[in-house]
Each structure stands twice: as C-alpha cells, then as structure tokens.
Amino acid sequence: MKKVLFTGLLLMFMTTVTQGEELNGVQIIQKVNDLLNVETSQSVSKMTITTTSGKQRTFVFESWSMNSGEKNLIRYLEPRRAKGQATLMLNHSDDIWMYFPRTRRVRKLATHAKKQKMEGSDFSYEDMGSGDAFIDDFVSKRLDDEDMMDQECYVLELTRKPDASMSYSRLIMWVTKDNFYPIVIDYYEEDDASRHEKRLVQSDIRVIDGIPTAMKAVMMNKNDNTQTSMEIVEVKYNVELDENMFTERSLKK
Secondary structure, eight states: OHHHHHHHHHHHHHHHHHHHOOOOHHHHHHHHHHHHOOSOEEEEEEEEEEOTTSOEEEEEEEEEEETTTTEEEEEEEESGGGTTOEEEEETTTTEEEEEETTTTEEEEOOGGGGGSBGGGSSOBHHHHSOTTHHHHTEEEEEEEEEEETTEEEEEEEEEEOTTOOOSOSEEEEEEETTTOOEEEEEEEOTTOTTSEEEEEEEEEEEEETTEEEEEEEEEEETTTTEEEEEEEEEEEESOOOOGGGGSTGGGGO
16 A cells, blocks of 8 residues: 555656756747648738838738648739739748739749748748748747736747858747747847847737637838738638649649
C-alpha cells in the first residue's frame, strides 16, 4: 500500500514539474508555426487600403493555399478593374507570377518582387506566404511576458539569421498564452534593427474548423503613415485542392 502511495506522489510531483516548466523562445515559435501553417485552406477576403491622404481602395479576392503555405493562389473578384487578375506564389513567395485579363498575359516577377507591396497595400507578397520563415530565418528569444489587448502574452524577439534573405532585420511578437496566436507583430527595417517599420494587429479570433483564426488583420506602416486592413469573409481549412491549380497555365482560367 505504501508503495502505491509513493508511486502516486511521485507521479503527482513529476506532473507538477512538467506543467511548471517554462517554455523558451524556440518552443513558443514552434507552436505558433504549427498553428499558422495549415495544410490547405480556401478563403474570401476583403482588403481595404488607407492612403496617407485618408483615401481608401478596397479589393475582394478569393485565395487558396496548399502544402502549409508553400503554394498560394489569389484571384481578384472586386473592384471591376481588377476582376479576373490573379497572382500565383510558389516556394513561399520566392517565385511569383501575375495574370492580367486585359492582355491575357502571364508575367513572372523578379526574385526581389516578394518584398514589394501587394496591390499597393502595406502587406508585401513575402508577408502573405512566408511559410516556415519564423523558424528557418530567425533566431527566437523569449522576453518578459506582457499583457497586450487585454490578453496575457508571451513576448518574443526574432532576430534574422545572417544567411537569411527576409526583408526584416528583426520582429517583436506578442503571442497569446491560451492558444499561441500572434496578435501583434512589430517589423523592423531590413538594414536597421532599431527602426520600427510596420505593426500587424490581429483581432476577432474565432475557431474555424478547429483552428484559431484572426478574422481581421491590420498592417500599419510607420514610415508611410498608411494602413491596410484584411478581413476574412469566409474560410475553410484542410479542403481538397488540385495541384494543377497552382501552375502558370491555370492562371488564365
């Protein structure tokens, strides 16, 4: 009887130690990466760009993602002048093609194009399809925990690795403790880790198909004094997609 009691106490002690273990930066960013990189997805989104003068431009597009973000396809539905335009991003946005319905031509963009603004927004193509970049291209360090947007958060500093080609020298990320969702990310300039370039704020987080999802994301550009909001109209995860969708030939369809 004493042996059983001792074993039970030992198990309780081991469980308590395990639960009390502090996660380090590498473990936290791995959980973030696993959460964000869903195998496949299909969505309709509304993107509103607010210029320096306060004017707004709105786009509505349908998008598909495959292989945990390695392949992405975007087709514009609105406005009328952009309807039918499509963008194909492969290899986590290292390779980008664009289709223009007026000319019925497909154009491959230069390698550095992934750092350019998507439709003049504050989101770059790189922002839209970075895949495992948080892990592969940055070194993660846990900072002191903070509250952000009324939520308890882990705070991470991600410093770009010397051989990485990412547009940002470092990131500061606030990750919710309850579900490891990054609700705020600060981006610092490519050539100056002290200069704050952009801030991403993600809100209205809902569980869709069992996956926490920010229904609204706002990217604010500190240098240009502009911002772009991205609202998800509808989304589905782990849907069946045809590999042939993600080809240069399919862009004209």
